[in-house]
Amino acid sequence: MxxxxxxxxxxxxxxxxxxxxxxxxxxxxxxxxxxxxxxxxxxxxxxxxxxxxxxxxxxxxxxxxxxxxxxxxxxxxxxxxxxxxxxxxxxxxxxxxxxxxxxxxxxxxxxxxxxxxxxxxxxxxxxxxxxxxxxxxxxxxxxxxxxxxxxWSAPTAIKNTESPGDILAGIGRFTVAEGKVLSVRQAGSVTYLNFGRNWTQDFAATISRRMIPAFEAAGLSPKSLENRRIRVRGFVSSRGGPRIEVLRVGQIEILDGK
Structure with missing residues (x-):
């Protein structure tokens, strides 16, 4: 942490x-x-x-x-x-x-x-x-x-997105992870916040198209999260690498001061 x-x-x-x-x-x-x-x-x-x-x-x-x-x-x-x-x-x-x-x-x-x-x-x-x-x-x-x-007394309470295996170990559980968003990419109706370069193994947070208006209403576009350090919380799933689907704006916290 x-x-x-x-x-x-x-x-x-x-x-x-x-x-x-x-x-x-x-x-x-x-x-x-x-x-x-x-x-x-x-x-x-x-x-x-x-x-x-x-x-x-x-x-x-x-x-x-x-x-x-x-x-x-x-x-x-x-x-x-x-x-x-x-x-x-x-x-x-x-x-x-x-x-x-x-x-x-x-x-x-x-x-x-x-x-x-x-x-x-x-x-x-x-x-x-x-x-x-x-x-x-x-x-x-x-x-x-x-x-x-x-x-929070345990150093592993918040998972490091640079260690996707640790996040994947919590599949099906509510998890808090943090790290730097290296890229933001859209594939079909899903926007990916990628925390690693290997999209099939590294951790990513996903935002469906239907959620974009909520982000925009909050004054935040997913693209603006690129190169930002954030914390994301939600249930872990596996689609190649570990994933957390963002269903609400409140699942994301911006940690840096930009």
């Missing part, structure tokens, strides 16, 4: 949210109330069951690491046996019957998601459309990165 990477400078998060701590609002994820309840059991790193039987899945974050027991213990340390309130735009259960929500332990103003991110026990998923909420979560993660706590 480089010194530049730890500075959390200008970032292209959801709608160009700044990762600077003072920019985020404390209650940025306080959406409409979706109910409340008592935590009866923690299921995994971001899911728990209320005493009325409802299963809740934490929105806006991804598990940090592959140790499921450790992830569940981290969540239990924050909300185990506590009363909580649920907030969000939609309380419709997903296809697995889980209600996705932002969760607050009773008597607190900080979401469970922010607390896990602050402790380095979760990763910001960059899938939050609300600007204030995205800024809150990004700032919480940024504080853990700077403090090198939790997952």
């Amino acid at each position: 480089t010194g530049v990477a730890l500075q959390c400078r200008m970032s292209v998060a959801a709608y160009l949210v700044l990762f600077a701590f003072g920019q985020a609002h404390a209650a940025g994820c306080l959406f409409a109330a979706q109910g409340e309840g008592h935590v009866a059991a923690v299921i995994d790193a971001r899911s728990f069951r209320l005493d009325d039987g409802r299963e809740i899945r934490l929105a806006g974050i991804e598990p940090a690491g592959t140790d499921k027991a450790k992830g569940a213990a981290a969540l239990a340390a924050v909300i185990g046996g506590r009363d909580v309130t649920l907030h969000g735009d939609d309380d419709t259960p997903d296809r697995y019957g889980r209600q996705t929500a932002f969760v607050f332990a009773k008597g607190t103003e900080t979401s469970v998601q922010s607390e896990l991110l602050r402790r380095g026990e979760a990763l910001f998923a960059a899938d939050v459309a609300d600007r204030d909420c995205a800024g809150t979560l990004a700032a919480a993660e940024g504080s853990a990165v700077q403090a090198k706590i939790g997952i």
Whole structure:
């Protein structure tokens, strides 16, 4: 992990949210109330069951690491046996019957998601459309990165794009990688941010044509990322070399000061 990477400078998060701590609002994820309840059991790193039987899945974050027991213990340390309130735009259960929500332990103003991110026990998923909420979560993660706590205490927490094999080892998992974009090329309806010269083996981030208007609306063209040092987050797939598909502008952070 480089010194530049730890500075959390200008970032292209959801709608160009700044990762600077003072920019985020404390209650940025306080959406409409979706109910409340008592935590009866923690299921995994971001899911728990209320005493009325409802299963809740934490929105806006991804598990940090592959140790499921450790992830569940981290969540239990924050909300185990506590009363909580649920907030969000939609309380419709997903296809697995889980209600996705932002969760607050009773008597607190900080979401469970922010607390896990602050402790380095979760990763910001960059899938939050609300600007204030995205800024809150990004700032919480940024504080853990700077403090090198939790997952960020390991030098390999952020993958180096010059080591595509390390990224490929995390296929199917949510991963954060950083490096310099050596070239930007379009092939059909896909734009490739290439981090190496060997396009069949090196790491690349891909942006579909349908995403280009969102980048332009954010004042950022993919071509402008050429020769920039960036951090990209998302699920790793393999199409020749390791790939992360960019589905949202917030998955990319610009790390250099250009």
